[in-house]
Amino acid sequence: MTVAEELVDLKARIATVFAQRESLKQAMGEGKMPPRQGFRELESVDTELSALDLRFKQLWDAQQQR
DSSP: OOHHHHHHHHHHHHHHHHHHHHHHHHHHHTTOSOHHHHHHHHHHHHHHHHHHHHHHHHHHHHHHTO
16 A cells, blocks of 8 residues: 555545544433443544544655655
């Protein structure tokens, strides 16, 4: 996979995980999910999103230095 392809893939994965995060927040806000479960899942999603963002930034920065 080329860097450009990985960036496209990461961008799509970030969008998917971000949508999951927003869905969790909405479910918690509407009381459709117990707070303890919601916060646990939200923490997991946030960790995944952070890792994806970091990888995207690393690749983006490396590509810009060429």
